[in-house]
Structure formats: C-alpha cells, structure tokens
Amino acid sequence: MSATLKVKVWRGKQSGEFVGYEVPRLGSQTVLDVVTHIQRHLDPSLSYRFACRVGMCGSCAMTVNGVARWTCRTHVAKVVQGDALEIAPLSNLPVIKDLATDMREFFDKWAGAKGQFKGKTTRHDEFAQVKPESRERAAANAGIECIGCGVCYASCDVVTWRPDFLGPAALNRAWTLANDVRDTAQRERLKAVAGDVGCHACHTQGSCSERCPKEIEPTAGIAGLKRLTARAAVRGELE
Amino acid sequence: MSARMSAVTNSAVTQAKLWYWQRISAMVLALCVLVHLGVMIYAVRGGLSAAEILGRTRGSITFGAFYTVFVLACAVHVPIGFARICEEWFGLTGLRAAIVAKLLGLIILVMGLRAVYGVVL
Numbered sequence: 001m002s003a004t005l006k007v008k009v010w011r012g013k014q015s016g017e018f019v020g021y022e023v024p025r026l027g028s029q030t031v032l033d034v035v036t037h038i039q040r041h042l043d044p045s046l047s048y049r050f051a052c053r054v055g056m057c058g059s060c061a062m063t064v065n066g067v068a069r070w071t072c073r074t075h076v077a078k079v080v081q082g083d084a085l086e087i088a089p090l091s092n093l094p095v096i097k098d099l100a101t102d103m104r105e106f107f108d109k110w111a112g113a114k115g116q117f118k119g120k121t122t123r124h125d126e127f128a129q130v131k132p133e134s135r136e137r138a139a140a141n142a143g144i145e146c147i148g149c150g151v152c153y154a155s156c157d158v159v160t161w162r163p164d165f166l167g168p169a170a171l172n173r174a175w176t177l178a179n180d181v182r183d184t185a186q187r188e189r190l191k192a193v194a195g196d197v198g199c200h201a202c203h204t205q206g207s208c209s210e211r212c213p214k215e216i217e218p219t220a221g222i223a224g225l226k227r228l229t230a231r232a233a234v235r236g237e238l239e
Numbered sequence: 240m241s242a243r244m245s246a247v248t249n250s251a252v253t254q255a256k257l258w259y260w261q262r263i264s265a266m267v268l269a270l271c272v273l274v275h276l277g278v279m280i281y282a283v284r285g286g287l288s289a290a291e292i293l294g295r296t297r298g299s300i301t302f303g304a305f306y307t308v309f310v311l312a313c314a315v316h317v318p319i320g321f322a323r324i325c326e327e328w329f330g331l332t333g334l335r336a337a338i339v340a341k342l343l344g345l346i347i348l349v350m351g352l353r354a355v356y357g358v359v360l
Contacts (some may be wrong), residue, residue, distance in 0.1 A: 161327045194251035196333065200258055203323075226258050233255035 001025060002083040007034055010088040013095050018086065019148065029081065031064050031071035035099065042107040048099035055213065057230065058149030062099050063088040065154050068154040072211045090154035092167075106150050106169070111174035113170035113198070128182045140179040142220050143172045143213045152208035152218055168208035168218035171199055174223030178228055180238060188227075190232050199225040250333070257319050264316035268297040296358040303359040310351030316345035 005025050008018040021038050024119055032050055039046040050060035062071050065079050065086050076085065077200040093101035121128065130137050152168040159167050166174075174193045177183050193199050202222045209217040232238050282295075296302045322340035325331040331339065 191251055195254045196250055198251070198254075200254040226255075229251070229255040230259040231264075233252050234259065238252045238255060 001075075004083065005034060005040065005080065006084050006085070008086045009035070009038060009099070010095075011046070011098055013097060015093070015157040016098075018088075025076070025083070029076045031062070031069070031074045031076060031085065031087065032060055034085060035062075035071060037097050038161050039119060046099070047097040047132035052123055056147065061090055061149045061151050061154070062153065063090060068151040068211055070149060070151065073146050073213060077143075077212060086239045090150055091154065091161045092154050092163075093150065103150060103209075106153055106167070107148070109166045109170040110148075110173055112192065113166045113174040114185055114192045115173040115177065116185075117177060117180065117183055118185040120184045121182070129211045130181060134181075136179040136181055139221075139224065140176045143176045145216070146172055146216055147214065150212065151211050151213060152216075153205040157205060157207065162197065162201055165201045166193065166198055168222065170200070171225060172216060172218040175218075175224050178225065185231070187237055190229050191238055194233070194238060199229065202226075258313055264312045267312040268316055271305070271312060273357045274305070275309065279360060290303065293358060297360070303355055306355045306359075307352065310348065310355060313351060314344045314348040317347055352356075 002027070003025055005023045007021045009021060009025050010016055011019045017115060023034050023037050023042075032053065035046070035048050036050075039048070048060070048062070050072060051057040053060075053072045054069055058070070060071045061068060063069075063086075064071065065084075066072060067079075069079070071087075079085070085179060087099065089095045089099050089101045093103065093106060096102050114125055132138075143149050146169060148169060150169065152172075156165070156168055159165050171193060174189055176184060183189075184217070199222045204219055204223065206219045209219045212218065229238065282292075320342035321343050322336045325336035325339050326333065329336075
C-alpha cells in the first residue's frame, strides 16, 4: 500500500476535464473520504453530493474507475488500481458541476412509469391484509428496498442509446406497484411501462442487477412487466 | 392530444404483442435448431453427397413440414430483433426500422420457403 493515492477527479460540467490530486492513503478509507479530503484540504471549490455516509440515502453515487458505485460504501482498497482512482459523475445524467449530476430526469421517469401508489380506501377503512408469503408480496419485496441512488440508471446502456427509456429504477418501482394488490391504477401503469420507452426496450443485459448496491434485480422486474403487458395486450387491456 | 396518445398506445400494444411473438418464435427456434443440428451431425457421420441428401429429402412430408416451421419461425423472429438493431445502431426511426425489418422478414420467408421447395419437391 503506497502512502498516497493518485486521484483524478472530473472538474467542470458536461464538458470539462480530469484534474489530478494526491490524497494520503488511510486504512479503511472510502472513496467518499477521498472526495471529502480533496474538498476540505486541497480544493474547496469541488462540488459533490452526499448526506448519510452509511448507505441509506442514495445521494453519493459516482463513477469510480469506470463503474457506478455508492462512494460511501466503497472502500478504496476494493477499487483502487495500483494507486490510481478515477472519480467521475454518474453517466446518463446531465452534470451540474464536477461530481454532482442533475437527477430531475431520473425521478421524472419514476412519475412517467406511474410510480405513485393509488388506492381506493381511506384512513377510515380497515387495513388491507396482504399475506407475506403470497406471490405478489414476495415479488414486491424483492424490489422494494430501492433508495433511488441512480447507480442502475447510470449503468444501463439502453438509457445511453435511448434517452427516453424509463430505465431500471423507474421500471422496478412500477413492478413493485404492479404486485401491490391494493393498487387501483394497474391498467394505466401497464400502458405507461409498455412500448419503446418502457420495458420492451430492455435488452436484459443485466448491468442494473449486477451493480445495484442493494442487490435488487430490476432485470427480473422488467421481465415480469413484459409478461404482464403481453397478457394485457392479448386481452385487449392496453388499448 | 388524442392522436399522439393513440400513437403511443398503439406502440405499447404493438411492442407488447411483438414481444409475445418473439418469445414464441424463440421457443420454436430453440427446438428447431437442436433438431436441425442433431439430425445433421447424425446424418453426415459417414460422409454424405448432395445426391444422397436429395434422395432422402425429396418427397419427405416430415422434412418439408419441419423446415417450413423453421423458416416461419425465423421470418417472425429475425425482423423483430432486426428492427431494434436498426433503431439503436443505425439510428432509424420506428417506422423506417419497421419497413426495413419487414423487408428482411419477407426475404427470409421467400428464400427459406424456396429452399424448402427446392430440396423437398
């Protein structure tokens, strides 16, 4: 382990350049620690985003040595190549400045995929009873822990090719709601997620599932949406 | 608004149905390719001339039916995937990609069935 890390950090907006910094190497150091060190000790003008530092908030995702990751939960030792680190903003999102991306489009697509729950009961009704072992609940459980960090979205080649594609996170959200037996907007949701910008654009390459820090498999959810939409199309429910 | 909405809806329905057709044709193709390779490897073990092949295939309803199904499955499966490639790699719009893909499907269908006709009848 060398005493210093040679870190290249993206500076600028959509156009910019990598700037080199030397950062002291420490034990159990995370990539977020490295970025924080640069801002506090070397260049206070560096912009980046973080909040919880413990893998709960999903705001510190960046591209580290070419791969999208949570920087707070990534030890330098795990990703360093020799003594070199390259830290860039997430791909597939507009860069606001340095390592901070504009997440608006990412979250707008959740809305586009009808990612909001729509029920028909009020607080005055009885609680719905959903059996934990039911097939739908198990399917929803598998995708429900998403915290919206954008790692899957940045890792998806289809988003790069088709900027309109809703992307893995929004479709994963739609899949969890498609398995929510209380939800009343199923038809609208299936219409929203079918077609060229929805689940049918997915090539099942699986980068999203490979890189999701929560080990969610959006690929499986998207495959589920393809089955649901096919069934709905055959029954004429997508017209 | 309604024209745009219906275009979007149609696209969604079309894509959902195309996916269905691609899945079914893929299942047929998986079986066909296995049988095709298996029979081919088995049949040519001791060497096989063109005349010997034609001697076996001419007039064979089984052979004709099997390869007709094979060709049909190809003609369904290939254009759906090719339309995607046209859109994503060659930058064609949906309609143009669909036309190119349909043409390719037609070529596969005609050439394939002509080949089946050639060795069976």
